[in-house]
Amino acid sequence: MYTTQMDAAKKGIITEQMRLVAREENLEPELLRQLVASGKVAIPANRHHTSLSPKGVGEKLRTKINVNLGVSKDCYDMELELEKAKKAIELKAEAIMDLSCYGKTREFRRKLIEIAPVMIGTVPMYDAIGMLDKDLKDITVDEFFSVVERHAEDGVDFMTIHCGMNRKTAERVKNNKRLTNIVSRGGSILFAWMELNNQENPFYEYYDRLLDICEKYDVTISLGDACRPGSINDSTDAAQIEELITLGELTKRAWARNVQVMIEGPGHMALNEIAANMQLEKKLCHGAPFYVLGPLVTDIAPGYDHITSAIGGAIAAANGADFLCYVTPAEHLRLPTLDDVKEGIIAARIAAHAGDIAKGIPGAREWDNQMSAARADVDFPRMIELSIDPEKATQYRKESKPECEDTCTMCGKMCPMKNMKKILHGEDLSIL
Incomplete structure (x- = not known):
């Protein structure tokens, strides 16, 4: 018996999920097993996500893309978001992240997991305030973890958790002025909670409790980059690197518990910094799969940020990024429409494929x-x-x-x- 894909791989077991991924990627199953065992490949596959067609993310595999969607208070239309999800599946995205932050989030999340053969990710922090119906300051540590467990129970394959935003990193942010401060929604919520309560980040302080949940359901942790740069001016600064070092330490602790890990990265970044940042992540985080938002290579193109993102994404993928989060033309402006979603997906797929050609993925x-x-x-x-x-x-x-x-x-x-x-x-x- 085994608890997670990584646990199975370490025990020499080739799971059905590994066989399916190996076949799709034209890899020997044994080689894939070794990559999963070492943490260089993750196969996010919550045991409750029964409609899943598993995909691998990491070394020697095709670059995958993720699509963000979900309801907000200003645009509350679950049926439209489900249409976007169906379009993402039709256009061959490998993952969908439900970033819903208002209303009946569980109803939407469960429906999405029921219909989706692709990996499903969430950011539980977005759901906490609405689900608990409490002011941020009054949310307790136990309540934060109850939200995480609910998402795991529902079948979420990977969760973005900003575990590396500890008090030391928060001081870096305060002492090293940025143009755009913290642009991560989840990271900014945690930063505010820490400041309001004068406490450590609960997901850092009680990290083993998080690992308990992830191991129980085989949820992959996507270690969120709360300090990702929100402008090219802020990239590769002290706060970003401080957090990345912490994420590397947390990666090894997760692997020791057989919990799969992905590392999230920038963000906004000038062209000439991208390659070095990819190498830095792989070094500091021990070869863990790298999941990047863009990076957007210029800040001047609202309405065209699917292009600024695709430029950076192609360079990132060519230099080792494993997973690209799409960006739509609506980024920084509004919730994307169905057409925006399509434009973002196509741009990200082009970037991923261009990266695969550059890094010599067989068949690309x-x-x-x-x-x-x-x-x-x-x-x-x-x-x-x-x-x-x-x-x-x-x-x-x-x-x-x-x-x-x-x-x-x-x-x-x-x-x-x-x-x-x-x-x-x-x-x-x-x-x-």
Whole structure:
């Protein structure tokens, strides 16, 4: 018998989840077992999530993407959020995080877990105030942990818990002025609770209690980065690195209890800092899978932050990031619409795939080579079939009809693909 995927791996057991992930990733099951045992791969799979099609996150695996959604007080529409979840599944996201922070969060969470074959994550801290119906200052340590246990019972596969925001890190924040302070919602709530009550972060002080819950349900801890930079000015500062060192220590403690871990990272970050930050996380956190939000490489593009995020995400993935959290065009502005969600997913998938090509994931280039062959053959139906977004490719093709069906309205009869194909086959060529 075993308690978690990591426990099984350490005991030499290849679980059904490992077999499925190994098959999908074209890895030998034994190699995957070793990676899970060492903590370099996590397979988030709560034993209560019966509809799950397991995925692996970490070394030697494809870069995965996560989609954030959930209801808020200003936009309370559970049916719309479920539509976003269905769209995320349709568009091949590997994970969905329910960030609901108002109303019947449990009803929504349970429905999501029931229908979703993808990994489900949550941030229990978001749910605490609404679920407990108390002012933040009055929430007790026991009540915080009761929220975590409820999420685990419901079948959540991974939880973001800001365990590294301890009082020492909080002092770093206060003593090293930032432009954007703490931008993590969960991190800022914990910081406020600590300040209001003059107490240590309960998830740091009673970390073993958290591990008890995670081990019981096989929940993967996504160690949250409360001090992730919210501007390129604040990246790689004292508070961020202080917290990262603490997360590395907490990682080893979790592994000793056979609890799987992912590490969350920046944030906003200039291009020239991304590679070093990926290497720093892998070193300080002992090769644990790295889950990044972006990073957004410039702060000036509200309405286009799916692009600033995809640029950073591709560089991060190429340099070792394992899991990208999508960012939509609505980031910093509003709750995303269904169209925003789609734009964010496609941008993140492009970034993840570009990163996989750069880090040599087996089979990553095959898709691109098939597309290039279709272009060389001027085979538009095949190009559309291979597109990351066939719906948009079809729409663009229909909106602008060429004179000749085997060209497009950009080049027409001057199409180099068509003309090279003819010349190399010894055919006559007329471009008049």
